[in-house]
Amino acid sequence: MLTTLAVENYRSLRRVVMPLRRLNVVTGANGTGKSSLYRALRLLADASRNGAIAALAREGGLPSTLWAGPEQVRKDRPVQGTVRTGPVALRMGFASDDYGYAMDFGLPRPTDSAFHLDPEIKRESLWAGPFLRPASLLMERVNGRVRIRGDDGKWQDGGHVLQTFDSMLSEFADPQRAPELLALRERIRAWRFYDHLRTDADAPARRAQIGTRTPILDPDGADLAAALQTIREISPKGVLEEAIELAFPGSHVEIVNAAGRFELAFRQHGLLRPLSSAELSDGTLRYLLWVAALLTPRPPELLVLNEPETSLHPDLLPALANLVVTASKGAQVIVVTHSRPFVASLEALADDLHTLELLKAQGATALAHQHPLEEPPWKWPTR
Structure with missing residues (x-):
């Protein structure tokens, strides 16, 4: 660590x-250097x-x-230029x-x-x-x-x-x-770094992909369906279902295997048919991507997340915070965020949260x- x-x-x-400690959140106003720290x-x-x-x-x-x-x-003294005395x-x-x-x-x-x-x-x-x-x-x-x-x-x-x-x-x-x-x-x-997972109309996560066992979600999210199925098969029983239920009560995820090509099917209470990944809202798809990334059966030594709350409704922040706290049990985690509600959700769940403003x-x-x-x-x- x-x-x-x-x-x-x-x-x-x-x-x-x-x-740094086990679970760290770096926060601050826009322009204070959070992105620079992530890039470093x-x-x-x-x-x-x-x-x-x-x-x-x-x-x-x-x-x-x-x-x-x-x-x-x-x-x-006011800021002013001086003659450099040390090497660049x-x-x-x-x-x-x-x-x-x-x-x-x-x-x-x-x-x-x-x-x-x-x-x-x-x-x-x-x-x-x-x-x-x-x-x-x-x-x-x-x-x-x-x-x-x-x-x-x-x-x-x-x-x-x-x-x-x-x-x-x-x-x-x-x-x-x-x-x-x-x-x-x-x-x-x-x-492992995750930064602005794509959820646009052409995002790889919205297309069916050939499925193989995927313990680590790819940074572009293309193997989302295979990653979720891997969690379902080799992680502790029920962790995937619990993460979905916490964010979307009454919903669950199915993985459709069509001749080796995996596609996501999202069932919600009140709908007669499941929604494919191409039909999901940006926020719903982004949350599912974070589920696949943070419930990885093969956690890294260090997991760095850059503004994971982007595109998520405030109601989903407690569920996302629960995923982050769960991930910190198997990996050191650094979260970069400017969202005060997300920081508050993390503080409510983690006794050992290390906040760096x-x-x-x-x-x-x-x-x-x-x-x-x-x-x-x-x-x-x-x-």
Whole structure:
């Protein structure tokens, strides 16, 4: 379970060091940095597949994603430009009880390459335990060189030089000397993100699909019918029916198998025939997608949900909150939302809900009610 998330100089996140627990809800007004926090987590996940540079490029490159304010912010002075004293750095990392990891993006060196706008990975560090200390470092990358701490405590050369756009998470594999890096990579790759599940007229979830056992709902929801049937067959008996009944009393879901193609049939009280997924309202279909995503028989270590309440009627929020709380029993959950009623529904069901409210202070995102001395211990690796 992640205990700390740290981001520096990413959009409005000039410096955020956030404590995390089992069930976390990130809330705040529009423009306070909730989406930036969600994207930062996705960037960390992309690094495990060597996709962080491409993800930054899709956002406009490093110049567009860097903190746009001054290097130093003084509450007793108006915001003004100053001469930069440190290197340009976009940094993000996390810590858990057993491992911590951080990566540092910087500006590229002058070059004639056509890819001269690509940022470079300047530093990566992997350490044991929740706090970075010189003695806890297991592996680090400085520019392109990688070194590994051996069993005798001495540093060993990694053996090859990484390209400036390659993460050691994705490109360095040495199960003999660096098993911790491989373990961490697989854990990050198992993180699961759901962001604005499609319910438009052309959404994949509205079409019949070939059905196979589906313990994990695809991000586009195309395998919704197969995912619901998988929950019905291999999850504890009645969990699917309970989730439907809680939201739509007297209703139930059937999965029609037509020569191997699965289609959803939704029966409601008072109707003489079931409704197909193509006939369902956006809100009803979206709720069924969340049922498939959150009741997964194969929960991840980390499940991140971005505004799951979108398109749902307020009457469905308690049922959605129940799904989230149920999911948190098998996975660490981070929910990003601006809906106060949804937060209230979560608070009513979860005794251990960890609410993190974001606000803007002089253009920078900050955690409400967090004094600087109350931040979790965090230290960035130096270049």
